[in-house]
Amino acid sequence: MRLKPPVHAIGRDLEEPLKIKEKVSGHESIIPTGTNLVTNIIALHNHVKLWQNPKVFDPERFTKENIAKRPAFAYVPFSAGSRDGCIGQNFAMNEMKICLAQVIRNLRLYIDGDSPVPKMHPMLVLQSKSGIFIKFEKI
């Protein structure tokens, strides 16, 4: 959900002009009405200024202490904000945990070195152009 967020980007059309200020230089710009602004979630989730060794999978990043060290919107796989983004967030998280628990209770998963490496294909949701090959072995 961090490294390869299924919803890798979201967009919004501006209904009124938006004034933004560059943090370091203080330079101000106006983005006109009608502009489609895109939040690049996958870039945010892999940004070196927010994540140390961003490409490394490390569940410890999500301890309460480590979450508190990051800006609130550094991790937004379900979007965020006043409407909270995704209405199915709790359902999706529970579903994923239950399915994953069932899989790892019964099967050993491994990657065969000869299989193609997944090539990211960012469509409406993130896909792989080369498939995702995982081998399963009954425990």
Ligand code: HEM
């Ligand atoms: C891993 C699974 C999921 C991910 C990563 C995900 C991600 C997202 C994101 C990022 C948005 C915001 C889109 C935007 O603002 O442009 C969204 C909206 C939404 N999601 Fe999900 N979602 C997931 C699963 C689900 C499920 C299981 C449901 C329904 C059971 C669901 C229903 C919705 C609905 C209805 C919205 C629109 C909410 C609104 O605009 O008020 N999602 N989702």
